Amino acid sequence: VEGHEPGCRSIGALMAHVDAVIRHCAGRLGSYVINGRTK
Numbered sequence: 001v002e003g004h005e006p007g008c009r010s011i012g013a014l015m016a017h018v019d020a021v022i023r024h025c026a027g028r029l030g031s032y033v034i035n036g037r038t039k
Contacts, residue, residue, distance in 0.1 A: 003012025018037075027034050 001008050001011055003009070003015050022029070022034050022037075025034075
């Protein structure tokens with residue numbers, strides 16, 4: 001599921017918000033370094 005399939009709009013919105021948080025935190029979340037996400 002990538003978030004643009006029929007009936008999955010909320011998943012796409014959630015993924016967009018998570019991506020925005022990661023960008024805002026410059027890839028660091030607590031003691032974790034986030035390099036990207038996978039499917």
